[in-house]
Amino acid sequence: MAPFPAVVFDLDGTLTVPGTTRPAPGVVALVEALRARGVDLAVATSASTAVARRVLDDLGVLRCFGSVAGRGVDGGFGGKEAVVGEALLGLGVTAAAPGTPMLGDSPVDLHAALAHDLVPVGVGWGGAPAEALRAAGARVVLEHPDELWALGAS
Numbered sequence: 001m002a003p004f005p006a007v008v009f010d011l012d013g014t015l016t017v018p019g020t021t022r023p024a025p026g027v028v029a030l031v032e033a034l035r036a037r038g039v040d041l042a043v044a045t046s047a048s049t050a051v052a053r054r055v056l057d058d059l060g061v062l063r064c065f066g067s068v069a070g071r072g073v074d075g076g077f078g079g080k081e082a083v084v085g086e087a088l089l090g091l092g093v094t095a096a097a098p099g100t101p102m103l104g105d106s107p108v109d110l111h112a113a114l115a116h117d118l119v120p121v122g123v124g125w126g127g128a129p130a131e132a133l134r135a136a137g138a139r140v141v142l143e144h145p146d147e148l149w150a151l152g153a154s
């Protein structure tokens, strides 16, 4: 059985080192391992969808993601909450199954997660202080991607 129904990721500062297109340590292995266990994966980003797909492709994990949602070609962006909704639609659901985490490095990510009844998971490698992430509702703040497994059903 898959350890999570699905996992939603922010991109910059969560999958990548903040402000770069380099992978954050351990995240590529996490993404590949989740996918290998049948977990549906989505990205919700304020970057353009095209750029996000390019970054994921360069990381070698684009094929792992069933849904990549970001800013449209017209530059329109309805906020993180809207883009998370779009990311879920891309997985074929209008509401996430209970126990679906969303990982993000910003309070904005955690607010969006809560708005969609996702489990808000902060990541400590994006630059925002863990305290700020907890204050924004993070149930946990990961110091390393592998710590996500502890939240799932084994």
Ligand SMILES: [Mg+2]
Pocket: 010, 011, 012, 013, 014, 104, 105, 106, 126
């Ligand atoms: Mg971010």
